[in-house]
Amino acid sequence: MTTSKRLAAAQLVSSVGDGAFIVTSALFFTRVVGLSTGQVGLGLTIAWLVGFLTGVPLGHLADRCGPRVVAIVLALATSLSVASFLVVRSFPLFIVAAIAYASSQTGLTAARQALLAGLVSPAERTRIRATLQATANGGLAVGAALGGVALKFDTAPAYLTVFAIDAVSFLVAAVLLTRVPRVQVAVRVQGEPRLAVLRDRPYAVLALLNAVMLMFMPLLSLIAPLWIVERTNAPGWVVASLLVINTLGVTAFQVRVARSVTNLRTATRSVRVAGIAMLAACAVFGLTAFGAPPAATAVVLGAAAALLTFGEMKLASGSWEISFGLAPAEQQGQYQGFFGTGPAIARMLGPVLLTTLILGWGPIGWLVVGALFLGTSCATGPAVRWAARTRPASQAVQPSPVEEYAA
Numbered sequence: 001m002t003t004s005k006r007l008a009a010a011q012l013v014s015s016v017g018d019g020a021f022i023v024t025s026a027l028f029f030t031r032v033v034g035l036s037t038g039q040v041g042l043g044l045t046i047a048w049l050v051g052f053l054t055g056v057p058l059g060h061l062a063d064r065c066g067p068r069v070v071a072i073v074l075a076l077a078t079s080l081s082v083a084s085f086l087v088v089r090s091f092p093l094f095i096v097a098a099i100a101y102a103s104s105q106t107g108l109t110a111a112r113q114a115l116l117a118g119l120v121s122p123a124e125r126t127r128i129r130a131t132l133q134a135t136a137n138g139g140l141a142v143g144a145a146l147g148g149v150a151l152k153f154d155t156a157p158a159y160l161t162v163f164a165i166d167a168v169s170f171l172v173a174a175v176l177l178t179r180v181p182r183v184q185v186a187v188r189v190q191g192e193p194r195l196a197v198l199r200d201r202p203y204a205v206l207a208l209l210n211a212v213m214l215m216f217m218p219l220l221s222l223i224a225p226l227w228i229v230e231r232t233n234a235p236g237w238v239v240a241s242l243l244v245i246n247t248l249g250v251t252a253f254q255v256r257v258a259r260s261v262t263n264l265r266t267a268t269r270s271v272r273v274a275g276i277a278m279l280a281a282c283a284v285f286g287l288t289a290f291g292a293p294p295a296a297t298a299v300v301l302g303a304a305a306a307l308l309t310f311g312e313m314k315l316a317s318g319s320w321e322i323s324f325g326l327a328p329a330e331q332q333g334q335y336q337g338f339f340g341t342g343p344a345i346a347r348m349l350g351p352v353l354l355t356t357l358i359l360g361w362g363p364i365g366w367l368v369v370g371a372l373f374l375g376t377s378c379a380t381g382p383a384v385r386w387a388a389r390t391r392p393a394s395q396a397v398q399p400s401p402v403e404e405y406a407a
Helices: 003-032 037-065 067-084 091-119 122-153 156-177 203-231 238-258 264-287 294-325 329-339 342-361 364-389 401-406
Strands: none
Touching: 003 067, 003 091, 003 122, 003 156, 003 203, 037 067, 037 294, 037 329, 037 342, 067 156, 067 329, 091 122, 091 238, 091 294, 091 329, 122 156, 122 238, 122 294, 203 238, 203 264, 203 294, 203 329, 203 342, 203 364, 238 294, 264 294, 264 364, 294 329, 294 364, 342 364
16 A cells, blocks of 8 residues: 555544534534533634644644654544543533644644655645545545434434544544654754744745635535525525535545646645635625525525535645645644644634624625635735745745746
8 A cells, every 4th residue: 555545544534533523523512511502612612722822833743753653643642532522521621622632633634744745745745635635525424424323313322422433533543644654854953943933924924814715614514504594595405415515526526626736836826716716606605695496596505615615625725735835844744733723713713704794794795705715815826925935946936926827
């Protein structure tokens, strides 16, 4: 089995656990652990905030100790934190377990990215990362199906079984990662700051722009379901169909979409196209408020989900190339840890911002959100050129505006 296939196998197994967790966690924490919805929301917010803060230090640890060993340890830590939910029955202990889970997950993502960067040639990184993303979506679908079974039974034993499967999935992922080759650890240069990424202003700006773009994440999982129920006459089953379109779309087409991204020039163009697609998706979502027949509304919602999925794939392809290409080879762990804080920021700020704009302002709110995506995507090109100018000529080739728009 090749290195990329071993990485994909570990990604697939852990994604099954993630899918089961996403689908069942809310009801598990309220019905089995016995928490209120307010406690669950507060606890998870605190946990992901801590996870956001630990991403860079854990990525730095991967640079110093080797990304493979850190990824294995964090996969085991994730398994242990999920297993702890099986016995936690109080709010303080829930917060401790949730912090352990969020921190392990954030650090594991950074370590995996550093491991990929160390094992795969720069020209192949985006393609292999796309393969891993498609594999992850397949695993999420399987995990969601398992979670759906638990939701159907809606009993404590069913939820406990799913969480046990989640814990085992990360244990298996840790075992699979032991079969991946080691990455040589670079020697730290005397006088070099330990967390150099925190002083890299161009990279910080790019990470922030990426976090803004990632606010598309709550659109399908949170905003669209509320929008469909409150502002449209579409049938309820449409909510699930939008998630199916997204999952199947990424699984089937992410690798194909990523083939066109081979350098910083094509990466910035890919992000810009993502902004255009997301603006179009938001505009189409907004059209569903004007009282079309239910069947027609369902079709329009499906088209909006397809556009948003295309934008997601273009964004992912471009951001992977940017995050890898502008990070020093010997510091990929801390740089990927920093860039990887985007999802945590999007999960913390996205729901509040998007519900205020979209559910409060209606179709106009959709257009404002779409304009935000487009403006952010257009700002990425100048930020990439700024970052490229601060790198050694051998590390990053600066894309000119003319080349970027002609790509």
